[in-house]
Amino acid sequence: xxxxxxxxxxxxxxxxxxxxxxxxxxxxxxxxxxxxxxxxxxxxxxxxxxxxxxxxxxxxxxxxxxxxxxxxxxxxxxxxxxxxxxxxxxxxxxxxxxxxxxxxxxxxxxxxxxxxxxxxxxxxxxxxxxxxxxxxxxxxxxxxxxxxxxxxxxxxxxxxxxxxxxxxxxxxxxxxxxxxxxxxxxxxxxxxxxxxxxxxxxxxxxxxxxxxxxxxxxxxxxxxxxxxxxxxxxxxxxxxxxxxxxxxxxxxxxxxxxxxxxxxxxxxxxxxxxxxxxxxxxxxxxxxxxxxxxxxxxxxxxxxxxxxxxxxxxxxxxxxxxxxxxxxxxxxxxxxxxxxxxxxxxxxxxxxxxxxxxxxxxxxxxxxxxxxxxxxxxxxxx
Numbered sequence: 001x002x003x004x005x006x007x008x009x010x011x012x013x014x015x016x017x018x019x020x021x022x023x024x025x026x027x028x029x030x031x032x033x034x035x036x037x038x039x040x041x042x043x044x045x046x047x048x049x050x051x052x053x054x055x056x057x058x059x060x061x062x063x064x065x066x067x068x069x070x071x072x073x074x075x076x077x078x079x080x081x082x083x084x085x086x087x088x089x090x091x092x093x094x095x096x097x098x099x100x101x102x103x104x105x106x107x108x109x110x111x112x113x114x115x116x117x118x119x120x121x122x123x124x125x126x127x128x129x130x131x132x133x134x135x136x137x138x139x140x141x142x143x144x145x146x147x148x149x150x151x152x153x154x155x156x157x158x159x160x161x162x163x164x165x166x167x168x169x170x171x172x173x174x175x176x177x178x179x180x181x182x183x184x185x186x187x188x189x190x191x192x193x194x195x196x197x198x199x200x201x202x203x204x205x206x207x208x209x210x211x212x213x214x215x216x217x218x219x220x221x222x223x224x225x226x227x228x229x230x231x232x233x234x235x236x237x238x239x240x241x242x243x244x245x246x247x248x249x250x251x252x253x254x255x256x257x258x259x260x261x262x263x264x265x266x267x268x269x270x271x272x273x274x275x276x277x278x279x280x281x282x283x284x285x286x287x288x289x290x291x292x293x294x295x296x297x298x299x300x301x302x303x304x305x306x307x308x309x310x311x312x313x314x315x316x317x318x319x320x321x322x323x324x325x326x327x328x329x330x331x332x333x334x335x336x337x338x339x340x341x342x343x344x345x346x347x348x349x350x351x352x353x354x355x356x357x358x359x360x361x362x363x364x365x366x367x368x369x370x371x372x373x374x375x376x377x378x379x380x381x382x
Contacts, residue, residue: 008127010312012047013115014038015055018133022102025335028264028296029147034133036302036328037309040351043324044306046315053122055115055133057107058155062117065162066154066184068142072106075149079106092143099144109150112136116152116291120159123249123287130312132305135253135293137178138203145180146203153253154184156289157191160249165287166190169247171238172197173230173277174255174293175265177206177218187213189382192245196221196233198258198265208367215381217241217371223266225258226358230273234280237368242284244379250285252278255293256304260356263337264296270353271304275311282312297339298332299347307351317351 018034041047060072071092078084078094078101089095094105116134123129137153138146153170160168170185172178172195182205185191192215195206199220206218219233242250254274258267282288290308295301310317321329329348334340346354 008125009051010128010130011051011053011122012041012309013053013055013119013129013131015111015115015133017104017108017111020104020108022104022108024100027100031296031298031301031334032332033295033298033301034292036298036332037132037305039328040302040306040325041309043328044315044322046310046313051313053118055111056118057110058114058117063110063113063150063155065158066141066151071142076106079103093145098147099149105149109136109148113150113152113155116156116289117159119289120156120163123289124163124165126286128282128288128290128312130290130309132292135174135255135291137172137174137253137293138176138180140180140183146176148180151180151184153178153181153251153291156251157185161190165248167245167247168249168251169242169245170194170251170253171277171281172253172255172293173258173274174253175257175262175267176201176255176294177203177220178253179203179205182206182212182216186216188215191215192241192247192378192381193217194238194241195219196230198223198225198267201265208370211374214377217374217378219367219371221267221364221367222361224358225267225269225364226356227270227273228357228360229364230269231276232360232364233368234277237371238277239280239284240372240375241378242281244375245381247285249287249289250281251289251291252281253291253293254278254305254308256295256301257293259300259304259353261297261300261339262295264294268356268358270356271300271307272353272355274304275307278308278311298334299329299343302329302332303347303351303353310351320349321351
C-alpha cells in the first residue's frame with residue numbers, strides 16, 4: 001500500500017474570479033460557490049495567508065495537452081465577441097442553455113485549470129491540495145458540456161504523468177458520471193478511473209459494464225443512495241481498488257451534488273459521506289488533490305466544501321458556527337428555488353449534516369461485487 005501524506009503543509013488554491021456571476025439567473029451555476037467557501041474558511045480562521053494560493057490562469061499551450069487548439073481559439077473568440085457561428089455552436093457545444101456565452105467563459109475555466117495544474121506541481125513531492133474551483137469533468141477535447149468548458153481533471157492527470165508520476169488514480173463521487181474524463185483517459189496506461197454516480201442521470205454514461213478499455217470502474221447507484229451504501233462502496237470497492245492499483249497520486253473529484261438537498265440529483269447522502277471518502281483516501285497516498293465539481297444548492301455546496309477544507313487542514317468543526325460564519329451563510333440567496341425561500345436553520349448554523357444512513361440495497365451490493373471481481377485485473381494495469 002502507498003505511504004501516507006508527507007510533511008508538506010496542505011494548501012488551498014482559489015481565486016477572486018469566482019466572485020463574479022457570469023451566468024444568467026436561471027442557470028444552476030448562477031449561485032456563489034467557491035467564494036463562499038473562501039469566506040467561511042477565513043471567518044473560521046482556517047485559511048491563513050500562508051495556506052492560500054491565488055490560482056494562475058492556464059495558457060493555451062498547457063490547455064492544448066488535452067484540448068483541441070481550434071476549440072480553444074473558438075472559446076476565446078466567443079468570450080471576446082459574445083457570439084459564435086451556428087456551425088461553431090453545433091460543433092463545440094457553445095452558446096447553449098448549459099454552456100452559454102458569457103464574459104468569463106474562457107478566463108474562469110482557464111483559472112480553474114490553472115489551479116489544478118498548479119496543484120499537480122505542488123503535490124509532486126508529496127502533499128495535499130484543495131482546489132474547489134476545479135473538477136469540471138464533462139468537457140470533451142473539442143466540446144463543452146454539462147456546464148464545463150474545459151476538463152481540468154484530465155489536464156491534471158496528464159500533468160502529473162508528465163511530472164514523472166507513473167500511476168495516478170482518479171476517484172469521482174459527483175452525482176453525475178465523469179464522461180469527459182473517461183473519454184479523455186479510457187485505456188490510458190498508468191491511470192485508474194473510478195466513478196460513483198446516479199444511474200439514469202445525465203449524461204447517461206458510465207454503465208456498470210463499461211470498463212473504458214480496462215482502466216475504468218463505473219458504479220451507477222440508484223435514487224436515494226444513502227450514507228450506509230456509500231460506506232459500503234468505499235470500504236468494499238474504492239479502497240480495495242486503490243490498494244490493488246497502488247497509485248503514486250490520487251485526484252478526488254468531490255462534487256457536492258450527491259447530497260440530498262441538491263436539485264440536480266436524487267441521491268440522499270450527507271456531507272459526512274464526502275468526508276469519509278476523503279479521510280480514507282488520505283491514508284493511502286503521499287499525494288492527494290481534492291477538487292470540487294457539481295453542486296447547485298448554495299448552502300450545501302458551501303458547507304460541504306468548507307468542511308472538506310477543515311478535514312484537509314486538520315481543523316475541528318464546531319457544533320455551532322460562530323456569528324461571523326453564520327452571517328456569511330445568512331447572506332446567501334437561491335432565487336427561483338422554493339427551498340431558498342425558507343431554508344432550515346441548520347444550513348446557517350453548522351457545517352455538519354446529520355447522518356443519513358439507510359438500508360444497503362441488493363442492487364448496490366451486487367454492483368460493488370461485480371466491480372470487485374475486476375480488481376485482479378486492475379492490479380495488473382500497466
